[in-house]
Amino acid sequence: MTTFHARPYVIINAAMSVDGKIDTIERNGASISSEEDKRRVLELRAQVDAVMVGGNTLLKESPKLTVKLPELEKLRIANKLPANPAKIGIISNANGLNIHGNFITAGPARRIVFTTNQTSAEQVNVLQELGVEVYQIGEKRVDLQQALDTLSRLGIRTVMLEGGGTLIAEFIRLGLADELRVYIAPKIFGGSSAPTLVDGDGWTESAAKKLTLVDARVFDQTGGVLIVYRL
Template identity: 30%
Template sequence: MTTAARTATDAAAMRRAFELAARGPARGVNPRVGCVILSPGGETLAEGWHRGAGTAHAEVDALSKLAPGAAQGATAIVTLEPCNHTGRTGPCAVALIDAGVARVVYSVADPDPHAAGGAATLRDAGVDVEGGLLAAEGESFLDDWLFAARHRRPRITVKWASSLDGRAAAADGTSRWITGPDARADVHARRAASDAIAVGTGTVLADDPALTARAPGGGLFDAQPVPVVFGRRRVPADAALTRHPHAPILLQGTDLATDLAALRELGIRSLFVEGGPTLASAFVAAGLADELLVYLAPSLIGGPRLALGDLGVATIADAHRYEFADIRRLGDDLLVVAHPAPNAHARPNEGS
């Protein structure tokens, strides 16, 4: 096989591996991984994918479909660098070596220090290893999982709705509804796309939110974010969120870095922070807002009920800098999406 032909065959097999990986669970601690095993001539011998925690990894799943010795001299095309650790299952790098695989091609290197190193183990055993095939596609496919693995915390979206003058509620505390139905529908769709949704105990006590993701017709989306409550005040036993499809996770909120690391260990890769000025301000002040969603209503309220509280900014040079990523109309309202500016200075509690 010529070099050009082999490259084309590898790329086609990697795209197939992504299709296989997509069959695995999109949420949880483990990444979605797919594997295609090719003969020395480029024919597909076996396929596999990871079905979730405690099940065979993609490489082992594919190898299990072959007779002993059938993988000798074969090429394994894998979406993620083969793991190098023993957990509920053994290291995939060793399984490939034992099967006699001669060549391994992967898309994205594993950033998890507990699992990384598979490529080096394979090379030490004489296996030809190539990384970075369709890397951009691999990074996009594994986006949330890679972020959580690299930063040791979930990706965090902070959302609020306000009037044009930045008020989240009227002086008497009423806030339903600042924005219209199109904006609210957008929020619920984004909730459904998140692993978890967070509020503070103040919001629970004041508004008794259900924290579910609802379709425009009022029914629940199939995918529901796990409710997370930050704060030391007790959540009432009859609170609406106690009837959520998922059991709520209760966190003290006194050490966000520790709390977020705990959420990551529970398989939470993306967190939708929605609950009140106090919680939103805490995340922004700590440099932990990876995305801002600001829903602006064409109204003026005035008064003390600001969407954000104190951020510890004493002078304009200390302002938290963001870049506009998107601005769109949603009915009568406006959605502004912003991400941290690349040159924004790091905050003390920011993940790294």
């Protein structure tokens, strides 16, 4: 008998400048969130089963993706959850993934890497020996539908997708995201080469994705704004 698993509920969460950039032209992982927003992000991480990032973010920044605050870890443990959500990387070729980087080392946390056959068997072994769960699905890029099916089977019901713009675009294109939460910082980064909230190839006017507003509020003393849309 086959068991039906609904795909995980996916919340896209990101911070951007007023002009829609999620980093500057330097692409060094610019700090965009205010202190209050950083706290909101950690609280959201504490509520989900898994946190996900794309390959470029993983290779350049190797983010920790943990809840960081001891009180949030304690709250999860009190709710019979692991101290941190699972960390998920979507990366076409993981050969360059730094095994000493925060994504691999910061925890404790379950670490799951979805990659393709471009990643060598040797690197898969190295990652697995570090306790990382590795799935090779897709030729040029990771098959996201299959990745979500796998996560469902692993019991992951909620995923927070933190970027970058290429992976976010693909989730939206495939209709695999449910919610969009964006903190808009009172800053302008500019630059056509700076990554935006949704990159990829874009859509024509008639195919533009329509959203339903759930919440919009001036979020803190800095003049930042939080917007929440249903996709």
